Amino acid sequence: MKTQKMNRDWIATARTLSQALPYLQRYAGATVVIKFGGNAMGNDEEMASFARDIVLMRHVGVNPVVVHGGGPMINAMLGRLGVESDWVNGKRVTDEATVEVVEMVLSGRVNKRIVQAINAEGGKAVGLSGKDANLITCEQTNPDLGFVGTPSEVDVDVLKALAEDEIIPVIAPLGAGRNGETFNINGDTAAGAIAAALKADRLLLLTDVEGVKNEKGEVLTQMTPQQVRDMTASGVIAGGMIPKTETALAALDGGVRAVVILDGRAPNACLLELYTDHGAGSLIRA
Numbered sequence: 001m002k003t004q005k006m007n008r009d010w011i012a013t014a015r016t017l018s019q020a021l022p023y024l025q026r027y028a029g030a031t032v033v034i035k036f037g038g039n040a041m042g043n044d045e046e047m048a049s050f051a052r053d054i055v056l057m058r059h060v061g062v063n064p065v066v067v068h069g070g071g072p073m074i075n076a077m078l079g080r081l082g083v084e085s086d087w088v089n090g091k092r093v094t095d096e097a098t099v100e101v102v103e104m105v106l107s108g109r110v111n112k113r114i115v116q117a118i119n120a121e122g123g124k125a126v127g128l129s130g131k132d133a134n135l136i137t138c139e140q141t142n143p144d145l146g147f148v149g150t151p152s153e154v155d156v157d158v159l160k161a162l163a164e165d166e167i168i169p170v171i172a173p174l175g176a177g178r179n180g181e182t183f184n185i186n187g188d189t190a191a192g193a194i195a196a197a198l199k200a201d202r203l204l205l206l207t208d209v210e211g212v213k214n215e216k217g218e219v220l221t222q223m224t225p226q227q228v229r230d231m232t233a234s235g236v237i238a239g240g241m242i243p244k245t246e247t248a249l250a251a252l253d254g255g256v257r258a259v260v261i262l263d264g265r266a267p268n269a270c271l272l273e274l275y276t277d278h279g280a281g282s283l284i285r286a
Contacts, residue, residue, distance in 0.1 A: 020276070027057075027060075029061055031062075031163070031200045034064060034065070035067050035069070035187055035206055036114065037264070041070065051118045051121045058168055065169050065198065066169065067173060069188075093145055094145060099146070102174070110172065115127040118170065129171065130185065131174055131175065131182065135175075136193065137151070149175045150189065151189065156197045159194070171194065188244055192248070195254070196251050196253075196255055197254070199256065201256075203260070204262060205260065208265060211281035212282040212284075215236050223282055225249050260273050260280070261281050261282045262280045262281025
C-alpha cells in the first residue's frame with residue numbers, strides 16, 4: 001500500500017509539472033518583485049520554503065527581486081536596547097536613535113538571514129538596501145514622523161546588472177535623503193516603487209491575509225483598479241488593507257503589469273500564483 005501511494009504521489013507531481021508548462025513559458029524572462037514579511041520571517045521552516053520557491057523561480061527563468069520588511073524584529077531590538085518611541089496618530093516617530101536601530105536590524109540581521117536562506121537552497125543572493133548604488137532616493141514623508149521616507153527616485157541599474165548575472169537581490173527598505181539622511185520606508189511602498197521602476201510583470205505582496213475580501217468576506221480573485229477605488233470609498237476595503245491596495249494602484253500606474261495580494265503563510269504561495277490555473281490571493285490589473 002505504501003508503494004502504491006508513493007506511485008500516485010509521483011504521478012500527481014508529474015501531472016502538476018506538465019500543467020505548469022504554459023506558465024513556465026509565460027514567465028520565462030519576466031521580472032517579479034516579491035514583498036516578503038510577516039510571520040514567515042520568524043519561522044525557519046517557512047523561511048526555507050520561501051527561499052526554495054525563489055530559487056526555483058530563478059532556475060526556470062524568472063528574475064525575482066525580494067524586498068523585505070522586519071517590523072517585529074525592529075520592535076524587539078528597540079525594546080532590548082531600551083529605545084523608547086513617540087507616536088503620532090498611531091504611527092511611530094523615527095528619530096535618529098530609532099533609525100539607527102532600524103538600519104541595523106533591516107540591513108543586518110533580517111537581510112542577511114534571507115540571503116543565507118536563499119543561498120542555502122542553491123541560489124545566488126546578494127543583500128542590499130535602498131541606500132546602495134543610489135537605488136532609492138527619498139523625501140521626508142512627514143516632518144512629525146522624523147526619518148520616514150517616501151521614494152522620489154529609483155535607480156534600478158544595479159538590479160538589472162545583477163539579473164544579467166542571475167543573482168537574486170534581497171533589498172532592505174531603506175533610502176537615502178538628498179542631504180545624506182537615512183530614511184525608513186514602508187516595505188510595501190518600497191516594493192511598489194522598485195516594481196514600477198523595473199516595469200515588473202508581477203508585484204507579489206505577501207501578507208497575513210488571504211487577499212482582498214468583499215462585503216461578504218469572500219476573497220476576490222480578480223479586481224480592476226476602479227473596483228479597488230469603489231470598495232475603498234464604500235469602506236469595504238479598510239484598515240491595513242488600504243495601504244496595500246494603494247501600493248498596488250501606484251505600482252500599476254507606474255507600469256507594473258499586475259499586482260497580487262496573497263497570503264504569505266500559505267505553503268508555496270508564490271508558485272501557486274505564478275504556475276497554476278487557480279492562482280492565489282487577489283490579482284489587480286487594468
